[in-house]
Amino acid sequence: MSKRHLLALFDSFDEAGEAILELRKAKFKGFDTDHDMIIKSPIEHPEFERVLGPKPVHVQWFPLFGSLVGCTFLFILVSGAQANFFEQLKGGKPIVPIPINLVITYALFMLSGVFFTVLGLFVCAGLPARRVPLYTSRVLDDQIGVLVKADEATLPAIKAIFTKHKAVEFQEEAGK
Amino acid sequence: MTLKIKDDKPFLRDTSKMLWDGEPAHAEVKDMSPHISFAQITSDVVNSLENPRPIYWWAIAVCVFMIAVGVACEVYQYRTGLGVSNKSNTNVWGVYIASFVFWVGVSHAGTLLSALLHLTHSDWRKSVFRYAEAMTTFALMTAGLFVLVHLGRMWQVYYVMPYPNERGVWSNFQSPLVWDMFVIGTYLTCSSIFLYTGMIPDLAVFRDNIHDGWRKKLYTFLAMGWQGTDRHWRNFRVAYLTLSVYLIILAVSGHSVVSSDFAMSQQPGFHITSFPPYFVVGALYSGNAALITVFIVLRFMFRYEQYLNMDVLRKLVRLTFALAMIWTYLHLIEMATVWYGHDTAARDQLYFKATGAYAGWWWLFNFLAIVCPWVMAFRRWQTNLPVQMVLSLLLNVGMWLERWMIVAPTLGHSHYPWTFDFDQWPSFVQWGILFASFGWFALLILIFCKVFPAVSMYELKELNYARKVEAHHALVGEPATKGAH
């Protein structure tokens, strides 16, 4: 059975939230709110987390990994370079000075951390993303969009729930 | 009644003619109205980019002229040698290094507003942090130029980079200048990334609102397909928060390393352990002063009266005053430790600053940087635009002088008495390049504000939503919850 997209636009976070809550309770067949529903909003709205249920975020592991790898790598690079370039003696300082190398190491600790954070964002958020169907610029402007993907059969029921919660507009994928 | 993010009350843009909330036209906008709609914010920002006041183009012209002056000076200096900048073997550094530190300092305010205040959930930062963040990046770029200008052989600057080369030679990792290169490079890279990352949602709005031309392509590319889905926002929040943390560390370590350029040397007057905090706070202080200047300019130039409003200015000014006081304390502490310390060379040095060839400038800087900010303590002047404009410029001059007073008289009075007290007045080349740096910085800011959202739309919308919630709760008589954010 083919699946189709439906986008409902709301004016209010509360209304959208209630609609989602009801949708989650309704448990339509072939419609999993965790995977088949996407909320789009112009601002981040933490209340949605309550209605959407637990959605773990894994971005933070990227900087941890990046920072550790980055600083280790740089420490070895710098120490190795110093050991390799040992004709460059410095009076009063050892050839491989640890406190000094830590300063530079610290810089790369953060640089690679930042790189990996952004990498983590892109990986976890799925950026760069292709446009999903039924995109409207209004969800970045001043409306809240709830995009669902469901069997054709269930769509009217879903739509009914949206209408009940004062969805101001619907957009539907054209039928196959 | 549910709270709608769209507001049906008409918002009249033209504040010069009309009122909102029933106040007279000449009144200043005190705070952002909760009645303003999200779409209004979008259209305001988009429109302001399209139609700045004509003075914008004049400003661009002035900037270009300033840059031309600096380029001419630099070409002359490049061809003839650094001698034309009128330094000497005693005063080997001069305006260039002072300006380098100054510009690195300016960059710190952006980080403070965007990263530190982000962590502390300070809502008022939301309208100013974007251009502040841009200032961070551009100030660092300007600072980098001073490094180049300062070098005796700038065409060999790549020797500083540690890269595997044919000669089998590496740069000296023990040198604070190499740390500088690492840390400032990291800071610049990371602040650019931070700026860009924070801009992604806004770029998506631009992508949707601008329909043709190269800018459409640019925004489409840069927005990376952002659609504001819950997954996007969720990860974005964590990533942005993480970046903020990194940026704060970077800002602190960055300027600490810059201070170590001085503090790591044996030069009395530089060789002070309190330099890192002193530099960091001084940077925040001078950066905030610069922020106020840019605030006033942008507010006028791009008609941002609604968003860069008096409430934000007041908070900025108060923050600046607080930082000025912390800085004053550290400044006095620094002098006091020198005073009570056993290092006679450093004491001698301090006396030289206060009484020697640079005494006039030293006292002027002390007046500008310590006494002048007290004007900011007075509520009636905190939102007085002309006063704040002049004041912020004076503070900037004062803080530039502070850097110059760290560099010039200190070098003129080191350990070795034979070379004491050379006072070398910088030549027009040094002044010209300093002059140009302001033009360069301003030009970058102006171009940025014309091309990218100078105020953050999504954060403004968040702020606006929070206000709406407050207003709503006030209306229905419920206590406002903290859940708005």
Added chain:
Amino acid sequence: MSIANLLQNWSRYRDTHPYGGAKPHMGYKWAMAIDMDICTGCNACSVACYAENNLAVVGKEKFLNGKSMHWLRIERYWHDTPEPTDPLQLTAYTASGAGKHFPDQGAHFLPIMCQHCEAAPCETVCPVGATNHTQDGINSQIYNRCVGSRYCLVNCPYKVRYFNWYNYQDPATENVWPEPLNQQLNPDVTVRSKGVMEKCTFCVQRLRAVMVDARTEERLVREGEVQTACQQACMAGAISFGNMLNPDSRVGKQWIEQGVNIALDVQSKNEHVGDNTPKRGYRILENLRPYPSVMYLEQVRESSV
């Protein structure tokens, strides 16, 4: 490099100059001693240095602006009344013109050049490693590596480094060697271009020439085989220079005799008996711990006249 190399030789890489364990300079440690009792301040050494090392004569205006290039400068001090050490008093003292009080016990001439510090403050701060410590204890300056950050000069306690503010051999602008003056230029010494730092090298071109000969003959350089230009010119013989590790060397004997140890920042002779020691050797600004390689011998003035 490899991790293996790093780990295997780790202890060696952690050695420091000069007070660490093993000595990085084996066989050679060039050092100098200057007897200021017989230095008359005649400037012959300085002119010899100009001749040997292709130093630029910068002219009146640039000299005035502090751009002079004398690697070896002779400083003249007056000792009339002891100067106050407290800065506040000192400021008043200098302001009153008392600092220029004339001594009837003559002047004090101090030839000062790069001190070739064993823990040189300039070396660690050079971003590109243009100034290093050679294994024979010289503070090297590699002109073609220098990018001109001038940090070394900032960090030099003695201010004996000199920066090329102009292109002194550029025929178009600042030519200080007009034809045929340039024919005198020493081909063993690079003429520095604009934007690089330069300083006394202990006449390294002479040192390296004899060291190469000595290597060919499989021996070490003998005492007296090499002289620096200033030493060779000094009429009073106030400057002695040589390999301190050579037991025959005059300079090494002088250091030992004067009780000055290169690896200490407070000499034991000063520790125990204060400054009243009959020994005259001292190093300038020793308390900053650069461990300079040039020892000065105090001037003596007869008190019975």
Added chain:
Amino acid sequence: MENNFNRRDFLKVLGWGGAAVTLSACGNTSVENGTEFVTSHSTEAMPEYAIPGVYVHFNSTCAQCDGGCSIFGRVREGRVLKLEGNPESPINKGKICGLGQAALQAHYNPDRITHPMLRKGDQGETITWDQAFALIKDKLTGVEGGEVAFLTGATSGHTGALLKNYVDALGSAKHYAYEAVTPTVVRAANKKSYGVEMPRLHIDKARVVVSFGADFLGAWVSPVNFTQQYAKFRKGSDGMRGVLVQVESKMTLTGANADRWLCIRPGTEGIYALGLINALGAKGFKVPATAATIARDYTAERVVQETGVSAEHTEKLVAILMQRTPSLVLVGTAAEGYAHGSENAAAITLLNHVLGNVGKTMVYPASVPFPQIEPKAGGRNTLHALSDDMKQGKVKVLFTYGSNPVFTSNPSVEFKENLQKVPFKVVLTHYRDETAMEADLVLPLDSVLEDWGSSVPEYMAETAQINIQQALSERLYPETRGFGDVLLALLKQRRPAEYDKYEDFYAYLRNAMVTNKVALGASSGTSDDIFWRDTVSRGIIKLPATTAKVSGKLAAIPSLAKLTLPNAFAVDEAYPFHLIPYTSAHVRDGRHANIPWLQESPDPITTIVWDSWIEIHPTTAIKLGVVEGDIVEVASRSGAIKVMVYVFKGIHPDAVSIPMGYGHEAMGRYAKNVGSNVFKILDSIFDRETGELALHETRVKVTKTGQKVRIVKDEGPYGGGQAGKRIALRKTTDKVNLSKEV
């Protein structure tokens, strides 16, 4: 196979290649594309011994001053790169002063004259040497020998002999030997007192040296030798470090090195010397009766009053003079430069007799047994004589060599004006100096590094010696000639039979030496070639020492009984200050002013470079209302100059001092318009006995002009204080034993 290679090509290419030791700004691209030319390093033109990249050392003699130091040149690829002292020479023992080092820049000076020049109106026209000699011959015809005059600096050696021959050949032509600064009066006084003009000094053996204005470490007689002796003197023997007391009105370099610098009222040096004799007698020292009689009137009170030297210091000096023997008393430029200079010098030499130093620390000098090559020197009195002759039109042809009288003459001589009355003036010189600007014919000389010659030093350090001056390199400019070559060419015009056999001066010199090889110490069996090669490679011929002794007897001194000294000067209201022209160790009388190294080498005392200055005592400065850097007008009865003020306590409040040798109006890019010429304000007051100009006798007034400059000096604005740091340390003690030191 003989072949004449063009040496110029060779030198040009080498010079180019060698001078291209510049630091290029390129990155690591190392090899250029064959654009540089190289040439066969060893051509026919280049001697076999010259290996590119390897230094060859040639011995020669320094001619920068009359000290006669032997030098060797480090020569590489045909270019002299560095001069060092020749260790063989007893005078300088392998050392060389800054002035000597700078001979290089005299050689490579960009302002040297490269061609003979003939005056054409205000311009000079380049001519050939043949034309020049023909012209001279032409001008000399019909001129009586007595109407030809030679004005030279000090001459000696074979050029001196040739000059004498030429002067003779012209028939009673006159030779005026003239040095702007020369110890003529001291020589005369020495001659009277010791029987020799310049006794050999044993500073190193003295335990106390009392120097009356003799700047023997700076610019007096033979500074290189004296500095070396001084070093030994300071170390001392038997643990007794030598004590130096300098008595003078303006601190010289020697004064700056003294254990006690006694600032004395100008002109009262003789009084002080006699006062010392009196004080010695009073302390029980055995003073000969003659001396005691003369010194009887110079009581301690009078000495204090007249000289301004405190009684305390005099007492201490007397005590140490009695305690430590032998001592040495020197009389120098500052004491002799007065109208009563001879009396001053006589009084001071008397002190030496009293102290019993004669024969101990001053001994009979060696001399060369060839009178024709002995040094000939003269003071300013010869210049006056010449100028008078010119004024009266007695001089028809004038040759000048090795001196710059237009620059160094004092105004009353009116040398420049009188020079106009000479119909034909030939100037042999290196630069277009002031005298050359007045010349009709300018003949460019070889630099001393290109020229052959011999010289006999005026001051012999140990044994007698003849110095050989060897050409260290090819001529830089092909159209220059040595003085000897010019003389020889001129002599060939007069005495062809005698001189045509010599191709050039080198041949003459070689012949003259080789002919006398036995007298010069070679065994008769030595072949000429070997003798000559040895001589040239040693650069010096040492002759056996003489056994004569200086006279130590007071009775032998004529006119001693008549020795009286005038009282201290009365203050001249109109011109209140004594002017002390100061001989700078570097620029001397101005002949070295065009050497950039010397101009940039700071004056040791004031550390001023590239300028002249007037030293004024602070109290005087306060009186005049001037501070450092003010430009003042210094006016004497003869003229006025403007000069900047250096406030300095090392000068008597009644005196001001200006260095000589600055203020050139011509000469070259480095000398021109640097400072002011103090010669231009010297009054014509002469020593009563010798007729020499009394250099220190001029009185001046100083007026503020209101202009101000920043003084260019090495000392920073801090003023040379030590800020309480341990920079330059000094022990003030009489209990050190340096003689055991390494």
Added chain:
Amino acid sequence: MHRIFLNSIVLLVGLFAATASFADSSTAHDGVAPSAGNAAAAAAVEKKGFIADYDNIFIVKGGPEAKPTTEIKPLEWNWVDKLFYNPMGWINSFTDQLGPEVEQPIEFPHDRHAGDPGKVNPDGKTGDGINCMYCHTFARRSLTAGIPPLRKCIGCHQNIPSVRDTPRIVKLFEYWDAGKPIPWKKVHDLPDYVRFNHERHIQRFVFKQERPYKEVCGYCHGDVASMTVARRQRTLSMGFCVNCHKKNHSLDSTYTKAGHGPNDCFMCHK
């Protein structure tokens, strides 16, 4: 441009290489310390007995007692070094190192003079097997190898009538008759701030180690005996020198007779 490109590639490769160097510790050992070479190096250090005497200087003066020097393993260049720490030197060994062709005033046939007498040159003649230092005579006693004087050419050629009329020899005699040196162009030219010492290298390798001169000279100059006009065969860049000087070079090098080139910058740049 291609160098920059290569450099950036190498930088990326280097990232992996550094990671690989973790695992390198065992394999690198083979490259680092071949037992025979090590023993020789140790023996070389031991033979320098006089250095032990100098050690006492510090003790006499009351300085800190010297620890016995830990003998450092001589550095060998393993693939990590080549790849990561001096990749350009490594890449250069694959690229064309030939210098530009230099047109000389007289096309001097090196092969005819220095070539192997048994080998037939392209022009159909054999070489004369003349030692390089017969003409470049200063190489063993001076910094510069020197271009032979024209006299040297003539010295032989006036006695070789058979080639007297060939164009090159005619030209040679033209210079000789005009008394002008031949304006040879420089083929091996180092920047002015580099000072290479021919003497030391010839003394060491030809006279001490008695290696064939062709090998010694040819190490930098290539097989000149097979060329007519000499052409640069190596980059002669700093890496070329440094790589060689690093071989068997230990940190404790004295300037006496250790088995490696000196490594401090002042040796060539001064």
